[in-house]
Amino acid sequence: MATTLDDPPPELNSALPGPRWYPAPAWHVPKAVLIGHSYGTDSASRFCLTHSDRVAAMMLMCGPFVGDWRTGDRAERRRRMSAAQQERLRDLEELPHRAVEQEVELLTLAWFTDHSDPERGWHWAAQGARRRRPSTGL
Secondary structure, eight states: OOOBTTBOOHHHHHHSOSSOSOOHHHHTOSOEEEEEETTHHHHHHHHHHHOGGGEEEEEEESSTTSOOOHHHHHHHHHHHSOHHHHHHHHHHHHOSSOOHHHHHHHHHHHHGGGSSSHHHHHHHHHHHHHHOOTTTTO
């Protein structure tokens, strides 16, 4: 029996993280553009290799198949941060233990540069940092 995208093979469905299957048939889309970020580049690449006839294009960002992305990422982060912000981030990273507010500040500094608008990025990062407390378990 042939496998269709509406009836995924169990070995592929269980091997990939995140969303378990390609929703395009339900949307009546013959081909999709795949975007893979970080570990998702592996998932997108595997899907493309298995079902290239269902992929219109693929974009891989910051993952194992895209070469050295860290150098450019670090340079862009530095460009988006003031010298004082860079220094504060380094100071917070070097602390062996951080209080909850220090952790929130560290995460905000680490994340706000992901947004193209620094003001909106700061707001977004601060909101996310307040919800997540990796160093304290809260």
